[in-house]
Amino acid sequence: MSPAVSSRWCPTPEQLMxxxxxxxxxxxxxxxxxxxxxxxHLSYYGRIEGKNVFYWFQNHKARDRQKLRRxxxxxxxxxxxxxxxQHQPNLHLQLQYFESPASPFQHLSYYNSPSLxxxxxxxxxxxxRQMMNxxxxxxxxxxxxxxxxxxxxYDSDWIMMVDMGPPSPCLTRPALETLxxxxxxxxxxxxxxxxxx
Amino acid sequence: MSPAVSSRWCPTPEQLMxxxxxxxxxxxxxxxxxxxxxxxHLSYYGRIEGKNVFYWFQNHKARDRQKLRRxxxxxxxxxxxxxxxQHQPNLHLQLQYFESPASPFQHLSYYNSPSLxxxxxxxxxxxxRQMMNxxxxxxxxxxxxxxxxxxxxYDSDWIMMVDMGPPSPCLTRPALETLxxxxxxxxxxxxxxxxxx
DNA sequence: GCAAATTAATGATTTATTCAAG
DNA sequence: CTTGAATAAATCATTAATTTGC
Numbered sequence: 001m002s003p004a005v006s007s008r009w010c011p012t013p014e015q016l017m018x019x020x021x022x023x024x025x026x027x028x029x030x031x032x033x034x035x036x037x038x039x040x041h042l043s044y045y046g047r048i049e050g051k052n053v054f055y056w057f058q059n060h061k062a063r064d065r066q067k068l069r070r071x072x073x074x075x076x077x078x079x080x081x082x083x084x085x086q087h088q089p090n091l092h093l094q095l096q097y098f099e100s101p102a103s104p105f106q107h108l109s110y111y112n113s114p115s116l117x118x119x120x121x122x123x124x125x126x127x128x129r130q131m132m133n134x135x136x137x138x139x140x141x142x143x144x145x146x147x148x149x150x151x152x153x154y155d156s157d158w159i160m161m162v163d164m165g166p167p168s169p170c171l172t173r174p175a176l177e178t179l180x181x182x183x184x185x186x187x188x189x190x191x192x193x194x195x196x197x
Numbered sequence: 198m199s200p201a202v203s204s205r206w207c208p209t210p211e212q213l214m215x216x217x218x219x220x221x222x223x224x225x226x227x228x229x230x231x232x233x234x235x236x237x238h239l240s241y242y243g244r245i246e247g248k249n250v251f252y253w254f255q256n257h258k259a260r261d262r263q264k265l266r267r268x269x270x271x272x273x274x275x276x277x278x279x280x281x282x283q284h285q286p287n288l289h290l291q292l293q294y295f296e297s298p299a300s301p302f303q304h305l306s307y308y309n310s311p312s313l314x315x316x317x318x319x320x321x322x323x324x325x326r327q328m329m330n331x332x333x334x335x336x337x338x339x340x341x342x343x344x345x346x347x348x349x350x351y352d353s354d355w356i357m358m359v360d361m362g363p364p365s366p367c368l369t370r371p372a373l374e375t376l377x378x379x380x381x382x383x384x385x386x387x388x389x390x391x392x393x394x
Numbered sequence: 395g396c397a398a399a400t401t402a403a404t405g406a407t408t409t410a411t412t413c414a415a416g
Numbered sequence: 417c418t419t420g421a422a423t424a425a426a427t428c429a430t431t432a433a434t435t436t437g438c
Contacts, residue, residue: 008405008430029423055406062424063404205415205420226408252421259409260419 009052014045019056028061030054206249211242216253225258227251 011019022038030038030053039050208216219235227235227250236247 006431010405010431052405056404058424059404059406062426065424203415207416207420249420253419255409256419256421259411262409 009048011048011052011056012046015042015048018042018045019053019060023057023060028057030057206245208245208249208253209243212239212245215239215242216250216257220254220257220261225254227254 018041019038027034032050035050035053038053039048042048042053215238216235224231232247232250235250236245239245239250
């Protein structure tokens with residue numbers, strides 16, 4: 001029981017800031033390529049993996065929605081409470097979610113440039129995590145080491161990641177030219193009310 | 198609108214048979230390594246990708262649960278109907294799901310052998326799918342083309358795939374040696390009954 | 395002040411739902 | 417109607433905030 005280092009990714013302020021900026025810019029569900037890029041970019045500020053980026057957006061989006069939902073619901077109740085039964089049809093249920101308003105990307109546009117047919121990305125695997133720790137030889141059948149020339153016809157873009165085991169010492173890069181840090185908008189207005197336990 | 202070939206994976210009988218056998222053997226949520234292996238194996242019988250395997254297990258597990266749920270619910274109702282209010286406490290709610298009974302793997306054991314530290318798997322990327330079709334240069338920052346030696350310390354095991362496009366002509370291979378099949382065991386049904394439309 | 399004890403956030407997984415090809 | 421594919425919701429688990437007793 002000496003985890004030495006944290007078992008889960010802990011975003012640095014810079015990484016967080018950038019991610020949030022991207023989110024604000026409209027990015028919600030980055031695809032594999034985007035994730036790779038973002039990961040590459042953010043890895044400069046500290047250890048990070050594609051799945052971290054993937055999960056971050058998933059969670060952020062979900063919790064954002066959740067927050068909105070709650071807020072609206074609350075407002076609804078307010079109305080019900082104060083103005084007595086003066087309810088809008090069914091506004092309180094199901095709000096529409098829109099990926100990106102219009103073209104809010106702006107300075108983040110470089111994350112959205114047309115595909116340059118990225119060769120390939122090397123993924124590494126290791127010991128499985130959960131239930132089975134088997135692993136057979138991972139020599140890929142002749143089918144896989146196809147070339148880019150072939151790749152192109154494929155417009156693939158999956159991702160797929162799975163966690164693994166022992167984390168290595170956190171080598172959070174120091175440097176980074178002084179990003180002025182402004183009040184990291186991490187304002188999570190705890191506005192919830194599910195009292196657990 | 199002439200996709201030339203099907204837009205989605207269409208499992209060959211052999212692939213399906215093998216997948217089902219694995220499922221019966223207890224495999225439910227294969228990890229990245231396993232998926233890679235299974236994919237490799239099945240690719241012999243026709244075109245297939247990791248995500249197909251991933252999704253297959255996801256869907257199969259879910260629909261299996263769903264089926265059971267429905268059945269139980271139905272039985273419950275039967276009871277209610279016929280035997281009049283003679284209900285078991287709350288049996289109809291929340292039954293436990295267990296991944297693999299004990300060691301039901303048996304002849305499928307080769308899919309569960311201990312990790313051999315698979316070098317790496319080459320993933321390819323291509324044109325994004327949905328909302329943004331940008332793609333910048335995918336030259337990975339010096340951080341990524343690390344060697345396996347280093348890899349190990351990383352606790353990754355993600356996989357990250359994303360769909361692809363035009364499937365190549367289905368080259369269904371024949372054969373496959375008769376796998377014996379035995380009973381399922383998995384369950385997990387939570388409770389359902391949402392009759393849609 | 396300072397830890398142990400609680401509680402709130404949030405990273406990581408799993409499960410349910412939805413969409414659409416066939 | 418079945419089922420591959422994709423997304424969203426729910427849940428689990430660990431870390432950071434914070435509260436509290438000394």
